[in-house]
Amino acid sequence: MKTIKDVAALSECYDLLVIGAGPAGMAAAATGAEQGLSTLLIDENPAPGGQIYRGITTTPVAAKETLGADYWRGTDLVRDLTASEATYAPETTVWSVGPAAEGPSDPGRMEVGVSVGGAARLIQARQVIAATGALERPFPIPGWTLPGVMTAGGAQIALKTSGLVPDGRVVVAGSGPLLYLLTAQLRAAGAKISVMLDTTPHENWGRAIRYASDFLRSPYLGKGLKLLLGAHRGMRIVRGITAIEADGDSRVRSVRFRHGSKEEELPCDVLLLHQGVVPNINLANAVGCALDWDDDQLTWVPQTDEWYETSVKGFTIAGDGAGIGGAESAALRGRLAALGAGHRLGRLSAKDRDQMAAPVRTELMRAGRGRRFLDVLYRPAKAFRVPKADDTIVCRCEEVTAGKLRETVALGVAGPNQMKSFLRCGMGPCQGRLCGLTVTELIADTRGVSPNEVGGYRLRPPIKPITLGELAALPKTPAAIKAVER
Amino acid sequence: MSGVFGGGAPDVIVIGAGIHGCSTALHCAMRGLKVLVIEKDHAGRHSSGVNAGGVRQLARHVAEIPLSVYSMELWHRIAQLVDDDCGFTSDGQVLVAESEAEYDSFRARVTELNSFGFSHEELIDARELRRLVPAVAETCPGGIVSRRDGAALPFKTTQAFRRKAEALGVRFCEGVRVTGIQAEGSAWTVSTNVGAVRAAKIVNAAGAWADRIAADLGEPVPLEVIAPMLMITARVEHFIKPVVILRGRKLSFKQFANGTVLIGGGHLGRALRDQNTTVLDWAKLAENAKTVWDLFPIMRGTTIVRAWAGIEARMPDDLPVFGKSRIHEGIFHQFGFSAHGFQLGPGAGAVMAELIATGNTNTPISGLGIERFAA
Amino acid sequence: MFRRLPDLGGETVNFTIDGRPATARLGDTVAAALLASGMESCRTTPVSGAPRAPYCMMGVCFECLVTINGIGNRQSCLIPVAEGMAIETQKGARSIASEYSAKGDAA
Numbered sequence: 001m002k003t004i005k006d007v008a009a010l011s012e013c014y015d016l017l018v019i020g021a022g023p024a025g026m027a028a029a030a031t032g033a034e035q036g037l038s039t040l041l042i043d044e045n046p047a048p049g050g051q052i053y054r055g056i057t058t059t060p061v062a063a064k065e066t067l068g069a070d071y072w073r074g075t076d077l078v079r080d081l082t083a084s085e086a087t088y089a090p091e092t093t094v095w096s097v098g099p100a101a102e103g104p105s106d107p108g109r110m111e112v113g114v115s116v117g118g119a120a121r122l123i124q125a126r127q128v129i130a131a132t133g134a135l136e137r138p139f140p141i142p143g144w145t146l147p148g149v150m151t152a153g154g155a156q157i158a159l160k161t162s163g164l165v166p167d168g169r170v171v172v173a174g175s176g177p178l179l180y181l182l183t184a185q186l187r188a189a190g191a192k193i194s195v196m197l198d199t200t201p202h203e204n205w206g207r208a209i210r211y212a213s214d215f216l217r218s219p220y221l222g223k224g225l226k227l228l229l230g231a232h233r234g235m236r237i238v239r240g241i242t243a244i245e246a247d248g249d250s251r252v253r254s255v256r257f258r259h260g261s262k263e264e265e266l267p268c269d270v271l272l273l274h275q276g277v278v279p280n281i282n283l284a285n286a287v288g289c290a291l292d293w294d295d296d297q298l299t300w301v302p303q304t305d306e307w308y309e310t311s312v313k314g315f316t317i318a319g320d321g322a323g324i325g326g327a328e329s330a331a332l333r334g335r336l337a338a339l340g341a342g343h344r345l346g347r348l349s350a351k352d353r354d355q356m357a358a359p360v361r362t363e364l365m366r367a368g369r370g371r372r373f374l375d376v377l378y379r380p381a382k383a384f385r386v387p388k389a390d391d392t393i394v395c396r397c398e399e400v401t402a403g404k405l406r407e408t409v410a411l412g413v414a415g416p417n418q419m420k421s422f423l424r425c426g427m428g429p430c431q432g433r434l435c436g437l438t439v440t441e442l443i444a445d446t447r448g449v450s451p452n453e454v455g456g457y458r459l460r461p462p463i464k465p466i467t468l469g470e471l472a473a474l475p476k477t478p479a480a481i482k483a484v485e486r
Numbered sequence: 487m488s489g490v491f492g493g494g495a496p497d498v499i500v501i502g503a504g505i506h507g508c509s510t511a512l513h514c515a516m517r518g519l520k521v522l523v524i525e526k527d528h529a530g531r532h533s534s535g536v537n538a539g540g541v542r543q544l545a546r547h548v549a550e551i552p553l554s555v556y557s558m559e560l561w562h563r564i565a566q567l568v569d570d571d572c573g574f575t576s577d578g579q580v581l582v583a584e585s586e587a588e589y590d591s592f593r594a595r596v597t598e599l600n601s602f603g604f605s606h607e608e609l610i611d612a613r614e615l616r617r618l619v620p621a622v623a624e625t626c627p628g629g630i631v632s633r634r635d636g637a638a639l640p641f642k643t644t645q646a647f648r649r650k651a652e653a654l655g656v657r658f659c660e661g662v663r664v665t666g667i668q669a670e671g672s673a674w675t676v677s678t679n680v681g682a683v684r685a686a687k688i689v690n691a692a693g694a695w696a697d698r699i700a701a702d703l704g705e706p707v708p709l710e711v712i713a714p715m716l717m718i719t720a721r722v723e724h725f726i727k728p729v730v731i732l733r734g735r736k737l738s739f740k741q742f743a744n745g746t747v748l749i750g751g752g753h754l755g756r757a758l759r760d761q762n763t764t765v766l767d768w769a770k771l772a773e774n775a776k777t778v779w780d781l782f783p784i785m786r787g788t789t790i791v792r793a794w795a796g797i798e799a800r801m802p803d804d805l806p807v808f809g810k811s812r813i814h815e816g817i818f819h820q821f822g823f824s825a826h827g828f829q830l831g832p833g834a835g836a837v838m839a840e841l842i843a844t845g846n847t848n849t850p851i852s853g854l855g856i857e858r859f860a861a
Numbered sequence: 862m863f864r865r866l867p868d869l870g871g872e873t874v875n876f877t878i879d880g881r882p883a884t885a886r887l888g889d890t891v892a893a894a895l896l897a898s899g900m901e902s903c904r905t906t907p908v909s910g911a912p913r914a915p916y917c918m919m920g921v922c923f924e925c926l927v928t929i930n931g932i933g934n935r936q937s938c939l940i941p942v943a944e945g946m947a948i949e950t951q952k953g954a955r956s957i958a959s960e961y962s963a964k965g966d967a968a
Contacts, residue, residue: 044920044939045920045939046888046890046941051919054919055888058888060866060869060870060871060886060888061866061869091939091940091941093939096766096768098765098766099765101756101767111768113768118932122768122769135917135919135921136917145911145913145924146912147862147901147902147912147913147914148862148901148914149916150914150915150916150917150918151916151917151918153917153918153919154915154916154917154918154919155918157918157919157938158863158893158896158918161888161889161890161893162865162886162888162889162890162893162894162897163865163866163869163886164863164864164865164866164893164896164897165863165864165866166862166863167862167863167864168862189866190866250901250902250912251862251901251902251912251914269862270862270863280921288763396913396916396922396924397906397923398908399906399908399909399911418641421535421639421641421642422642424744427791427792428791428923429720429789429791429923429926429934430921430922430923431791431792433921433922433923434917434921434922460792460793460794461766461792461793462790462791462792462793465720465789465790465791465934466789466790467786467787467788467789467790467932468719468775468778468779468785468786468787468788468789468790469775469779469786469787471768471771471772471775471790472772472775472776472778472779472786473772474768474769474772474775476769720934721907721954722954723954745907745954787931787932787933788933789933789934
């Protein structure tokens with residue numbers, strides 16, 4: 001593996017560009033390079049691993065049991081990547097992906113805007129695999145913008161990369177297997193978590209039970225039981241939570257919650273929120289990939305074929321970005337995506353591709369077993385997706401509240417894109433990454449129609465902000481120079 | 487026949503619910519006409535909803551100045567017209583000279599306009615330029631200001647015209663595509679994907695798609711589909727009030743009340759009108775950024791958060807096609823505004839309604855008719 | 862809000878927050894370094910002036926924006942802290958004059 005830290009060191013064109021160095025991206029890049037494709041792996045973090053294996057090559061948390069065996073499994077992926085011929089560009093952002101200007105070139109060829117250390121450049125790729133992973137589902141409750149309130153995943157990242165643990169009176173709240181895992185990791189590292197507020201709706205158990213048999217035969221069962229038993233030791237767990245509110249001034253001071261008919265308030269220095277993860281589809285959306293609403297996972301999922309190619313030719317999505325499946329599944333899907341790209345580039349015959357893919361697909365089936373049960377069981381409650389309280393902030397960047405959104409729907413504003421024009425929601429620096437799902441679901445709920453009918457934000461590039469100076473200094477590409485000469 | 491479109495038989499059918507279609511519909515309704523608007527997407531979906539929002543008389547071609555001046559009067563009482571301020575602010579627009587030679591040509595232009603009786607453009611020296619635009623590069627020798635110009639919010643404006651038109655009884659059919667127009671006696675039948683509807687008067691305000699309708703009517707025009715690009719920065723502290731434009735290089739530059747800065751000027755991306763999408767050309771946006779870098783050094787570290795393009799129509803002479811059909815009674819054209827039609831919207835709608843209702847207008851529009859493209 | 866696990870070892874990095882000296886562990890992102898230093902918030906919002914602190918730590922939320930070595934709106938959760946780095950918290954909409962001091966070169 002060759003590591004690049006200067007935008008000028010990038011080639012004009014790569015056979016395969018992989019965006020994101022999590023499990024799917026690392027596997028895709030290694031598999032692509034193995035086929036002899038010139039492969040570039042771009043990632044915005046300083047080291048490989050993505051979020052699930054964040055800091056795996058650099059973490060100061062030495063005790064293996066703190067982060068657990070599943071975490072250290074990522075080492076194999078890093079090893080394969082390091083041994084490969086792929087080029088790796090850390091601390092590099094991709095701010096635009098679009099079709100390359102017309103020419104004699106192959107039809108799927110893309111023009112990609114990248115930026116390293118304050119210098120931008122346009123390069124080309126014949127195939128792109130977006131391994132942009134997942135992000136934590138928005139958790140809009142009153143007070144969630146206060147300092148001291150953050151995602152449980154965010155606290156886990158601080159632990160993995162820097163050996164930091166939340167201090168003082170720590171409360172975790174939400175739902176899902178990851179909530180229990182993150183809590184266990186933080187506690188193993190020494191964080192004193194006084195209470196866990198479990199928002200899983202009671203009625204989900206009834207719905208999930210018919211998917212239980214697969215779950216009972218899956219490795220999730222053993223892991224889940226261990227986490228559940230561990231959680232009960234030395235930590236209060238309050239189940240059936242129906243409302244949560246963070247209070248404070250310059251930072252969070254207390255958390256109020258309701259369970260059954262009871263309301264309680266506890267002092268709190270750090271409130272960690274988590275209610276599952278959803279595909280990070282910003283790049284796919286900006287590229288113009290067709291998306292569907294998935295009513296089980298309550299999120300947008302890109303339409304893909306069996307090699308994860310989207311509706312945009314040459315643009316593939318591997319891993320959780322194409323639908324949540326977890327780390328193991330992500331790596332397998334990364335391999336399949338790279339095999340598909342290799343075939344489209346003429347590197348692999350259909351037969352070879354299928355032969356190489358067969359064992360991966362078997363593994364993938366196994367890795368997915370039991371997930372449906374978890375998806376249904378931990379489908380987050382509506383109260384925490386569509387905030388009831390009108391003063392709850394939905395768009396954190398532009399500080400647009402649920403009440404304001406409902407009022408504007410009443411004016412006849414039917415979808416998220418018109419809503420942007422009226423309220424500026426989704427137009428701040430995060431470009432709707434954090435409010436997109438909430439805005440769609442809230443409009444759908446207010447209008448009494450399905451999220452599919454309401455649609456989602458149409459995202460505009462740059463997918464990551466760049467400075468005017470960076471853009472002004474963009475070197476002229478040979479293609480652009482040719483266009484001028486013509 | 488007009489069943490699927492609801493209501494009774496319309497007097498006028500407007501094709502296209504951009505700012506022009508909505509304005510014409512409103513003004514026709516104000517004259518007591520029954521209007522149906524047919525729009526293939528939704529009102530303001532394309533350039534009317536996503537343009538730079540410049541409300542400018544400044545630097546226009548002489549042929550469209552009367553229409554622009556008329557429109558400006560409406561802009562200054564826009565809230566009375568549509569019950570919505572449309573986000574209109576009037577802090578002037580400034581055309582900045584980047585060199586002495588350019589400044590000389592500006593002087594000549596203002597003198598010429600004065601000789602035609604237009605006084606909205608005013609030559610300013612370096613000192614007045616600096617007073618109006620303190621952040622401008624020190625090398626700029628002066629410019630032209632049009633003090634009553636300003637800017638508005640395009641989507642809000644188009645929606646306001648649409649809402650007011652609806653309140654006055656105009657029917658809007660969105661998501662309906664026109665497939666053909668045939669003469670039927672003294673009236674016209676407009677066929678769509680959901681059925682046909684008849685009216686005596688038809689307005690072709692279909693923007694980037696208007697050439698297809700014109701061709702169908704036997705009046706082909708050399709319309710080019712373009713995608714002017716815009717970008718916007720993160721919020722920065724307020725530092726500029728008027729809109730700034732350039733002559734030699736492409737730039738329009740405006741800071742909104744919320745602090746974001748809009749950068750445009752007519753660099754073109756690729757328009758794919760059959761897919762309803764555009765593709766940005768980053769090399770040209772880089773050129774655009776470089777112009778700002780030169781003209782406003784203090785902008786160099788600001789963050790670009792969004793870039794986009796709208797689909798619209800440009801004519802070879804950069805002037806709109808506006809007026810009666812050359813060959814057909816009852817057909818009117820209103821398209822091809824060539825990336826500067828937003829300001830003209832209110833006035834052009836009023837003049838078009840006058841033409842439709844009375845057959846004539848006092849506002850000079852010669853030089854804008856479709857006959858200039860007749861072979 | 863956060864404390865560092867004991868006995869991690871690693872090299873120390875010196876930087877400043879709004880001119881005040883602070884230290885971090887080599888390998889920290891700027892956001893992690895701010896959390897470790899006891900900072901409550903890293904900016905106030907341009908809309909209401911409310912304080913904000915890092916929220917997602919993975920480049921999604923843009924809450925952790927700070928000015929680094931004169932360049933504003935940097936995502937501090939993605940940038941490793943470096944020796945001598947000058948980090949400034951942001952107050953509302955950034956003054957454009959401070960950006961002028963950050964000179965870049967456009968070719």
